[in-house]
Amino acid sequence: MSVAVEIAVEDVAGLVVAAQSGAARVELCADLSRGGLTPDAALVAECAQAAARLVEEREAKPGFGVHVLVRSRASAGEGLTGEGEFVYSPEEIDLMAQQAARSVRAGAAGVVIGALTPQCAVDAPAVGAIRDAALEAATAQLRSLTLTFHRALDAMPTDADRTAAMEQLMLLGFHRVLSSGGAQRAIDGADCLAQMVRAADGLIDVCAGGGIRPAHIRDLVQTAGVEDIHLSARRRTPLAPGESDPETRTDTAVVQAAVDAAGEL
Template sequence: MRVEISVESLWGVRVAVAAGAARVELCAGLSDGGLTPSVGLIEAAAEIAEVHVLVRPRPGGFVYSRDEMGLIVRDIAVAREHGAAGVVVGALTEEGAVDDHCAAFVEAAEGMHTTFHRAIDVSADSRRALDRIAALGFTRVLTSGRCRSALDGAPLIKDLAARTAVEVMACGGVRAANAARVLAATGVRDLHAAPRRPVGTAPGGEVSYAGVGVPAGHDHFETDPDEVAALCAFQTE
């Protein structure tokens, strides 16, 4: 069983490496669902870990303009240039199908791993989307089975994993406490998690002045080393 930890800072990368995570998904803006990280962060992270860079040019849905598609291709090239081992990308048509421009993403990522992200969970048909993802040559797909949690989406995740040679990685509320149940229910061997905890103190200790959803008295989230260690320890059992 392999664990991928999603992080948005060099601290998070170091936490994942120390815990023995198989891979690191590197993002910015996890409170916005994850965005493309800076070049400096990619470069620094790639020096210490196997880094798979999320390439997502903006928050919101996955139907992109021509300019945004071009930017994704450029960012894939930048990630490669600065040491990334893989990229995490995806795009949909207005009808909810996998966009044919994804072929250009795979081509730009030649030699790197390619993960189709949770756009599959808001596609019109996950099974049909997976067939197209496989035909395009993606390495793996990240899914919660169209639910908030991998346990709730387990029947679909299991079906997808049995459908294709593409690696299916389960996500959605995955923690050490439920990892065994997720594995048993889905049949996958790749788990993805982004354990975070609120840190810092806002002025006066009463209100938050930063990231979405940060509790009062805190100013940002950071990777939770205890939960990452517990999950990655399970990986080696």
Template structure:
């Protein structure tokens, strides 16, 4: 069974995701402009209250995933502990060494004091900056990660199908491979065929909303597009049903 996850930024997005039958949401902030940052604790509280399993992104700033600043690591640790205390089902984390390997030491500091046995851990698309993703999967499996979010190293999942298939084969059920990165409704059948354990979409739309001269941007704000979310859920249900009928 292929799981469906939406990246959402607010309560409305979580309610929408739950309404179309999503299995969980990744909760983040500033998704379009930064790729996602840690949401506020107020947002986490409110989204957890919707009842859908919430996986909170722990990322203190935009840019790369090398964290040598102890203050940054301390902030992420505080955010991780607060998110788990608020009732999230999982955390989404990632950290790299300067030579683009998984930085287990930083991850352990980020999760210091977090009851990791009680939650799921997703390693995010920092993995797409690593050349040897098979070896990285072995490292993450040994460390206890539940799943990895990846485009197969491509800009879009549709361009990384061969690598996604290779990662699924290498994982061999030891860790979940979740396809994410530019996923469209039309991509879902191909992603299902390569055997990924989950599909991750933002399915967002831009709402025009001028914040004025002090806003820094007049483009508006993003929200989960209900029609796209429903279409994605229907597409996944259809390919799952087709797969069962052909067995």
């Protein structure tokens, strides 16, 4: 089994760490401490150029690219299941459609999007509007684009809701879904993830994400059958007195441990 590791990063330095450590791709975000927001298009362009250079110089895996989170707002804290967290107004949907298009024009290999109705179902019209703006930008550049539905899925009430959403997301043209199986940590949502993998039937990838540590990867892959793993690999220890801020919070050792764990499967 080939297991791909995706690293959530906030900057070029984090992207370089992920690439040189053997990650398959990065998800570029702003403000990861709140679950992630849409990064500035200038940063997307800088990261896309860096990724292309690393691939060309064989310091990154072939196909390594930048997938951009498109999310216009987030509540305080890292939780992704707050009431109304993924329910958006028409103005917010329009903003995210513009952000998605700008990210693609800046060189994003994929966009990570999502929206729910007040009843916690997939908001197909909202998602479709954001998707179409991104695809139109990609078509103008004569290239393909990977579509990922983000962890809005984890705000759905039940495992059955998440599993049933898989078919709808396939019909909406998504290539991948990111989920913790509705749990705070993906390792605790492994049973739901396994149901989603079965429902996907090889037609859409299920990427496990949420509180993952390298030590979880073997059990998670064996239990859930996922072939994609997402983690932030951030440095969480406080700086020592007098120590300056690091260039990035992406921890090389954590990324390498995750890639090594995935490579053993």
